Amino acid sequence: MSGFRVFAAATLLAVATTAGADGGAVVAQAESDALVVTVFVAPVPLRAGPADVSVLVQSAGDGNSILDAEVSVLLSREGGVVARAYADHAQATNQLLYAARVEVPAPGAWRLDVAVERGEERVTVGAALKAAPGLAAPVRFWPWVLLPIVVAGSFLVHQWLSDS
Amino acid sequence: MNPVVSAALASWRYEPWLFVCLATTGWVYLRGWRSLARDLPERLPTWRAISFVSGLVVFFVAVASPLDAFAGLFLQVHMLQHFLLMMVAPPLLWLGLPELPLLHGLPERLRRDGLGPFLRWPVLHRVRAFLTHPVVCWLAFVVVTWVWHVPGLYEKALLDPFWHEVEHASFFFGSLLFWFPVIQPWPSTSTWSRWTMVPYLFLASLQATAFSALFVFSGRVLYPAYERAPRLGGLSALEDQRIAGAVMWVPGSFVLLTATMILVAGLLAPRLVRPGAPRRPTAAPRRPADGDILRWPVVGAVLRSRSGGLVLRSALFVLAMVVVVDGFFGPEMSPMNLAGVLPWTYWRPFVVIGLLVAGNLFCMACPFMLPRSVGRRLVAGSRPWPSALRSKWLAVGLLVTYLWVYEVFALWDSPWWTAWVIVGYFGGALVVDGIFKGASFCKYVCPIGQFNFVGSLVSPLEVRTRSLAVCEACSTQDCIRGRQGAPGCDLDLFLPAKVGNLDCTFCMDCVRACPHDNVGVLARFPASELCTDPPRASVGRLGGRWDVAALALVIVFGAFLNAAGMVEPVVGELQRLSTSLGLSSTAPVFTALVLLALVVAPCVFAAAAHWWGARLSLPQLDGRTLACRLALALVPLGLAMWADHFLLHFVNGGATALPVGARALGDVGLGVGAPDWSLSHAMGATGDGLMSLQILILDLGLLASLYLGWRVVRPSVERFGRATGVLAPWATFASLLFVIGVWILFQPMEMRGMLMAG
Numbered sequence: 001m002s003g004f005r006v007f008a009a010a011t012l013l014a015v016a017t018t019a020g021a022d023g024g025a026v027v028a029q030a031e032s033d034a035l036v037v038t039v040f041v042a043p044v045p046l047r048a049g050p051a052d053v054s055v056l057v058q059s060a061g062d063g064n065s066i067l068d069a070e071v072s073v074l075l076s077r078e079g080g081v082v083a084r085a086y087a088d089h090a091q092a093t094n095q096l097l098y099a100a101r102v103e104v105p106a107p108g109a110w111r112l113d114v115a116v117e118r119g120e121e122r123v124t125v126g127a128a129l130k131a132a133p134g135l136a137a138p139v140r141f142w143p144w145v146l147l148p149i150v151v152a153g154s155f156l157v158h159q160w161l162s163d164s
Numbered sequence: 165m166n167p168v169v170s171a172a173l174a175s176w177r178y179e180p181w182l183f184v185c186l187a188t189t190g191w192v193y194l195r196g197w198r199s200l201a202r203d204l205p206e207r208l209p210t211w212r213a214i215s216f217v218s219g220l221v222v223f224f225v226a227v228a229s230p231l232d233a234f235a236g237l238f239l240q241v242h243m244l245q246h247f248l249l250m251m252v253a254p255p256l257l258w259l260g261l262p263e264l265p266l267l268h269g270l271p272e273r274l275r276r277d278g279l280g281p282f283l284r285w286p287v288l289h290r291v292r293a294f295l296t297h298p299v300v301c302w303l304a305f306v307v308v309t310w311v312w313h314v315p316g317l318y319e320k321a322l323l324d325p326f327w328h329e330v331e332h333a334s335f336f337f338g339s340l341l342f343w344f345p346v347i348q349p350w351p352s353t354s355t356w357s358r359w360t361m362v363p364y365l366f367l368a369s370l371q372a373t374a375f376s377a378l379f380v381f382s383g384r385v386l387y388p389a390y391e392r393a394p395r396l397g398g399l400s401a402l403e404d405q406r407i408a409g410a411v412m413w414v415p416g417s418f419v420l421l422t423a424t425m426i427l428v429a430g431l432l433a434p435r436l437v438r439p440g441a442p443r444r445p446t447a448a449p450r451r452p453a454d455g456d457i458l459r460w461p462v463v464g465a466v467l468r469s470r471s472g473g474l475v476l477r478s479a480l481f482v483l484a485m486v487v488v489v490d491g492f493f494g495p496e497m498s499p500m501n502l503a504g505v506l507p508w509t510y511w512r513p514f515v516v517i518g519l520l521v522a523g524n525l526f527c528m529a530c531p532f533m534l535p536r537s538v539g540r541r542l543v544a545g546s547r548p549w550p551s552a553l554r555s556k557w558l559a560v561g562l563l564v565t566y567l568w569v570y571e572v573f574a575l576w577d578s579p580w581w582t583a584w585v586i587v588g589y590f591g592g593a594l595v596v597d598g599i600f601k602g603a604s605f606c607k608y609v610c611p612i613g614q615f616n617f618v619g620s621l622v623s624p625l626e627v628r629t630r631s632l633a634v635c636e637a638c639s640t641q642d643c644i645r646g647r648q649g650a651p652g653c654d655l656d657l658f659l660p661a662k663v664g665n666l667d668c669t670f671c672m673d674c675v676r677a678c679p680h681d682n683v684g685v686l687a688r689f690p691a692s693e694l695c696t697d698p699p700r701a702s703v704g705r706l707g708g709r710w711d712v713a714a715l716a717l718v719i720v721f722g723a724f725l726n727a728a729g730m731v732e733p734v735v736g737e738l739q740r741l742s743t744s745l746g747l748s749s750t751a752p753v754f755t756a757l758v759l760l761a762l763v764v765a766p767c768v769f770a771a772a773a774h775w776w777g778a779r780l781s782l783p784q785l786d787g788r789t790l791a792c793r794l795a796l797a798l799v800p801l802g803l804a805m806w807a808d809h810f811l812l813h814f815v816n817g818g819a820t821a822l823p824v825g826a827r828a829l830g831d832v833g834l835g836v837g838a839p840d841w842s843l844s845h846a847m848g849a850t851g852d853g854l855m856s857l858q859i860l861i862l863d864l865g866l867l868a869s870l871y872l873g874w875r876v877v878r879p880s881v882e883r884f885g886r887a888t889g890v891l892a893p894w895a896t897f898a899s900l901l902f903v904i905g906v907w908i909l910f911q912p913m914e915m916r917g918m919l920m921a922g
Contacts, residue, residue, distance in 0.1 A: 024323065025323055025389075025392075026392045026393060026394075029394070036394065038393075038394040042323075042325075043324070043325075044323040044324060050852075056394050058394060058396070062398075063395060063396060063397065063398055064168055065168045065171070065396065067167055067168065067171055089171070092175075093175055093176075093177050093178070093232075093233050094172075094175045094230075094233035094234065094237075095171035095172065095174045095175045095233075096168065096171055096172060096175070096396075137855075137910040138906075138910070140852070141852075141855060141856065141859055144856055144859035144860055144863060145859060145906055147860070147863045148863050148866045148867050148870075148899075148902065151863075151867050152867065152870055155870075155871070155874075156888065157282075158278070158281050158282065159874075159878075159884060160884050161281035161282065161284070161285050162277075162281045163883075163884040164884075
C-alpha cells in the first residue's frame with residue numbers, strides 16, 4: 001500500500017512537472033568581430049502557442065561557447081511587440097545554450113529579434129518566422145484523453161479471459 | 165574544470181517520468197530477484213541483478229544525459245546514444261533474466277489476479293512466439309536500423325521530439341528482440357540450435373559494417389541538419405559524420421564479436437545446470453504492514469489526544485474569525501480580502517486534496533464544532549432530531565441552494581457575503597446542536613460535512629476497529645456511549661458495525677472512548693467500500709438510500725456545473741441567452757441551469773437507472789439498488805472534476821495569500837512591508853504539465869467510477885457479455901461526463917479571486 005502511494009505520488013509529480021526544452025531548427029545566424037550567434041526555434045514547424053527559442057553564442061575566434069552573455073528575445077509583428085523574454089541557461093537543457101519560452105499568439109508572419117550583449121560587444125540577429133495554426137488541445141493531449149480507453153479495454157479483456 | 169566542459173556535462177534532461185518508470189522497474193526487479201535468489205542461487209547470482217540494474221542505468225544515460233542534449237549538434241554523439249540503446253542496454257537487461265524476477269517483484273494479487281489471465285492467454289503466447297522467432301528478431305533489428313537512418317526520417321526525428329522518442333523506442337525494442345535469441349534468458353527456451361546464433365550474429369555484424377562504412381566513406385554530409393548546425397570544437401560536419409561511422413563500426417563490431425565468442429565458448433564447453441541445488445530455508449512470512457495512522461509517532465499521538473483535536477479546531481476557528489472580520493471590514497475587492505482568498509483559493513483545494521490522500525480531515529478540525537460545544541454547555545439540547553428529517557434530503561436541498569447562491573450571487577467575489585455565510589454557519593451549528601442532541605448539525609444539516617462524507621467514500625483511510633474479536637468480547641459499548649468524560653460517537657456509528665466513511669467526521673471520539681484501544685485509522689484501498697453494500701451502522705445499505713444517492717449526484721453534477729460556470733463559452737452563451745430573452749441579468753438563466761443540472765439531471769439519471777434495473781430483474785439488484793449504487797459509483801469522477809477545478813485556482817492563485825496577509829497585518833498595525841500585489845495576478849498557468857495532470861486526474865476518476873460500476877453489476881450477472889450489456893448505458897453516461905469534463909478543461913477559464921495583470 002505504501003509502495004503504491006509512493007509510486008502514485010511520484011507519478012503525479014512527474015506529470016505535473018515540465019522539462020526545460022531547447023533545440024529545434026536553426027532560423028538565423030549572425031557574426032560580429034567577436035561573437036557568432038545561432039538561433040534555434042522549436043517546434044518545427046513553428047505553430048501558434050508556446051515556442052522555445054534557444055541561442056548559442058560562440059567566440060568568433062576559436063568557436064568556443066560563451067556562457068556569460070546577456071540574451072534577450074523579442075517577438076513582434078506589424079502591430080508591435082507581443083512578447084519579450086530574457087533567455088538563460090536555467091531554461092535550457094543543453095547548458096551551452098540560452099533558452100526562453102515565448103508565446104506565439106496567433107498563426108501568421110512574425111519577426112523574431114535576438115540581442116546578445118557581452119561587455120562592449122553587441123550582436124543583434126533577426127529572423128522572419130511563419131507560424132502555422134496551433135494544434136487543437138485534443139490533439140496535443142490525445143495520449144491522456146485516450147488513456148481510459150486503453151485501460152478500460154485491457155480491463156475488459158482481463159475480465160473476459162478470467163471468465164473463460 | 166573548463167566552464168564550457170562543465171556546462172556541457174551538466175546538460176542532463178530533467179525527465180521525472182523516465183526516472184519514476186526506471187526506478188519502479190528496478191525496484192520491482194530487485195524485490196523479485198531477492199525473493200527468487202534465495203531458492204535459486206545458481207540461476208540468479210548477484211551479477212545478474214547487477215547486470216539488469218546496469219542496463220537500466222545505461223538506458224537512462226542514453227536518453228537523459230548530455231548525450232541527448234548534444235545529439236542535435238553532433239552526429240557522433242547521436243550515434244553513441246544509439247549504440248548504448250541498441251548494443252549495451254538490451255543485452256545487459258536480458259542477462260539479468262528479468263522475466264521471473266519482474267513477475268515475482270509485483271504484489272502477489274496483482275500478479276495472480278491482474279496479470280494471470282493475460283499470461284495464460286493463448287493469443288499472447290502466439291504473439292510472443294512470433295516476436296521472439298530468430299528471423300523476426302533479426303529483421304526487426306536490421307529494419308529499424310536502416311529505416312530510421314533514411315535522411316528524411318532521420319531529420320524528422322532530429323527536429324521533432326515526439327518522433328525522436330519514437331525513433332529511440334523502436335531502436336530499443338528492436339534491439340531487445342535482436343538480443344533475445346542470442347541470450348535466450350531463462351526460463352525461455354528455443355527450438356533452434358544455439359549454433360544458429362553464430363551466423364545470426366555474423367550477418368548482423370556484416371550489415372552493421374556496411375552501414376558504418378556508408379558514414380565513413382561518404383563524400384557528402386548525409387544529414388543536412390548537421391550542416392546547418394553551428395560547429396563546436398572545430399569539427400566540420402563531414403568529419404563529424406566519419407567519426408560517427410567509426411563509433412558504430414568499432415564498438416559495434418566489438419560487442420557483436422564478443423557475443424559470438426562467448427556463445428561459441430559456452431557451446432564448446434557446456435556447464436551442467438544443477439536444478440536440484442539445495443534450497444535455503446525461506447524467511448518467515450512478513451507481518452502485513454501496519455497501516456494504522458494512530459500508531460505513527462507524533463501524528464498518532466496528536467490525533468488520539470483530546471487536546472490535539474482541540475488545538476486543530478481552535479486554530480481553524482481563529483482563522484475563520486479573522487476571515488469574518490476581514491470580510492466585514494476589509495477591502496471590498498475579493499482578491500485583496502482574506503474572505504475572498506482563503507476560503508475559495510486555499511480551503512477548497514486543501515479539503516479535496518485531504519479527501520483524496522487521507523480522509524475527512526476538514527471535519528476532524530472543523531471550527532464549527534467549538535460554538536456547538538459551547539451551545540451544548542449553555543443550552544444542553546436534549547431533543548431528538550425530528551424523525552421526518554432523519555435523512556440527507558435537507559442537506560441535499562441546502563447543498564443545491566449553496567451551489568445556486570455561489571453561482572448567481574458570485575459568492576467568490578463578495579468578501580462581505582462570504583463572511584455572512586461563515587457567520588450563518590456558526591449560528592446554524594449553535595442553534596441546531598443547542599436544541600437537538602447528538603451531532604445533528606453534522607449528520608443532517610451541514611452541506612460541507614455532506615460533501616466531505618461523500619468525498620471520503622473514496623479516501624484511502626478509514627476509522628474502524630482493529631479486531632472484531634475484541635468487540636465481540638466487549639459488553640460496554642463505550643465507543644457509542646462514551647467513557648469517563650470521553651464522549652462516544654455523536655453520529656451513532658457503532659464501531660463493530662461501522663463500514664466505511666459515510667457520516668464519519670474523523671473526530672476520534674470513538675478512539676478515546678474505546679476501553680480496549682481497538683479503534684484505529686486504517687489504510688484501505690481507495691473507494692473499496694463502494695464495491696460491496698453491506699449494512700452499515702446508522703446508515704443501513706447504501707443501495708436503499710435515495711437520499712444518499714441524490715447527495716452523490718448533486719456533488720457529481722455540481723462539480724461539472726461549477727467548473728462550467730467559469731469557462732468563457734458557457735458564460736458567453738448564458739449571457740447571449742439572457743440578452744435574447746430581454747433579461748437585464750443572467751441570474752434567471754443561471755438559475756435555470758442550476759435547476760437543470762442539480763435537480764432535473766439527477767432525477768432523470770435516477771429514473772432511467774431505476775427503470776433499467778427493474779427491466780433487467782437481476783438477483784439482489786432491483787431498480788432502486790442499481791440506481792443508488794450506480795449514482796455512488798460516479799463519486800470518483802465527480803471528485804476528480806472538483807480536484808481539477810480547485811487545482812487550477814490554487815496553481816494560479818497560490819501566492820495570493822501573501823499580499824493579502826501583508827495587507828491585513830498592516831491594517832491592524834502589524835505592518836510587514838507593503839503588499840506585493842503582483843503576486844496576486846493571475847499567472848495564467850495553463851502549461852502542458854498542468855493540463856496533463858488535470859486530464860490524468862480525470863482519467864483516474866473515470867476509471868475508478870467504471871471499475872466501481874463493474875463491481876456493482878458483476879456479482880449479479882452470470883455471463884461476462886451480459887454484464888457489459890447491463891453496464892453499457894451507465895458506462896456511456898460516465899464517459900460522456902468525462903468528455904464534458906475534458907472539454908471544460910480545454911476552455912479558457914475566469915481566474916476568480918485574483919487581480920488581473922496589465
